[in-house]
Ligand SMILES: O=C(O)[C@H](O)[C@@H](O)[C@H](O)[C@H](O)COP(=O)(O)O
């Protein structure tokens with residue numbers, strides 16, 4: 001099937017828009033490459049330090065500067081159930097790499113934040129910035145320049161994006177992502193949400209709630225809803241950065257370990273020393289980024305990727321924006337219903353056919369680029385496969401021809417919906433993202449009076465005081481990256497869902513974020529420009545009529561222009577969000593962070609050494625900080 005014209009047109013537009021920065025990126029990539037092993041550029045002293053503590057046989061290989069050295073960058077900790085299994089992976093990897101004549105070195109660890117532990121807590125105001133902190137930690141690990149490829153151990157929300165942003169700044173090195181897999185299914189996500197809503201209504205005790213939560217989050221592995229972590233896994237499959245079908249294999253199983261061994265030995269095989277050199281900077285290109293967006297849309301993935309995918313693309317010199325997502329969403333069908341877009345979890349999704357099934361359906365429908373570089377070579381179709389273990393022999397079979405459960409996974413010929421359900425909404429309040437795949441049809445247009453809040457605590461106090469039993473649009477502002485680190489506001493979901501279930505017409509409009517696990521309440525999020533960048537959310541007053549219309553793609557305050565433009569910006573004291581829980585340490589992030597639509601990135605687009613590069617066509621970057629709102633406002637003007 002020929003490539004869909006919209007997929008082609010969006011790709012062409014991205015290639016054109018990215019040409020200067022992508023050209024600069026590839027030039028930097030080539031400049032970083034050396035003939036032979038990277039460590040050959042180090043002095044004897046550097047080298048001796050680099051393998052002083054290694055066992056003799058490894059040390060000998062490293063001293064000879066012939067065999068490749070593979071970096072292990074791991075985000076292991078005990079706080080994330082999804083990352084806890086990584087504790088034993090480095091030893092498995094080192095032995096697997098030794099078995100094929102090379103050496104693996106634990107190059108460095110990165111932080112990893114669990115958004116479930118910090119949801120609704122002050123720590124959540126560090127979460128988004130932890131992504132670029134992870135990228136910086138990855139760079140610190142790789143900056144030893146001892147390595148010829150990298151294995152990246154991570155799963156969750158900010159961690160895979162951070163690892164990939166870091167890896168792309170060493171784009172001359174091949175990269176393979178090594179997941180740990182989902183926990184086995186416990187109490188369903190739907191039942192968990194029901195008990196939470198009862199608790200919010202005072203109809204369930206704290207003990208009952210805790211028992212339910214522990215029944216849902218009960219063991220090692222990734223939480224089983226389709227949030228940002230599991231969206232990351234699908235994107236790694238669609239970008240060809242996983243061994244095929246590695247995403248959703250249960251931790252601690254023989255098949256899991258076999259896939260880790262296979263990834264480790266594949267990393268050795270694709271180093272330039274072994275003649276099949278596949279640097280990650282050539283795997284992540286405009287086509288693979290478009291494929292990732294298509295995979296996200298077709299599976300109803302997390303809205304957080306309208307930030308993280310933009311930042312990942314930026315790291316590779318590729319500029320994408322929410323118009324790209326919006327236009328692709330209009331033609332990409334929804335093929336999976338995984339909570340919060342349905343009742344199933346990722347284990348059920350994988351059993352029904354998983355990412356490989358979706359990928360094959362979309363390729364056959366002409367909605368994905370087949371001709372892309374992946375860790376297996378060239379061509380995405382090789383990743384439409386599922387792994388199996390026969391005794392200790394790992395092999396792959398093509399993904400199933402038909403879905404194992406049509407309530408969870410559909411063919412492109414009979415989708416759940418003709419579009420991917422993540423849209424751009426815009427108007428006199430700015431540009432925002434809205435995920436509609438989890439919002440019922442009757443809730444996709446809300447027109448109601450605004451109620452403004454400057455914190456999620458203010459909102460919850462109003463809810464608990466019974467002041468919200470009415471139709472309203474909650475305008476929750478001062479939640480942008482410059483304000484307080486753009487926290488997820490997912491903790492408001494039970495209250496908003498209760499009001500919606502009680503028949504109230506409610507919606508949320510915010511310059512903050514929601515969780516990938518958020519869903520049923522219509523929300524226009526990531527509103528850009530944020531209020532602290534002069535965004536129009538600051539002009540909203542209680543009682544203004546706000547209309548959020550998913551069908552028309554509009555987000556509008558129905559206020560006469562003369563009144564609207566005569567208003568002063570609202571102000572708020574942000575200092576409580578800048579003190580405590582380590583937030584003081586992230587002051588520099590709040591000052592340099594770019595706008596949401598440019599990925600809320602704290603790093604510049606690649607640019608040629610000598611000149612600055614327009615961040616958007618027709619906008620002279622001049623002395624503007626990369627990603628600053630001034631240039632963005634030119635883009636955002638309705
Ligand atoms: O973007 C995401 O997917 C969320 O950040 C997710 O990682 C987070 O853990 C949620 O808070 C989980 O949902 P609950 O908070 O409902 O358990």
Ligand code: SF4
Nearest residue numbers: 114115116156223229
């Ligand atoms: S999915 Fe979210 S809650 Fe679960 S381990 Fe990852 S970050 Fe924590």
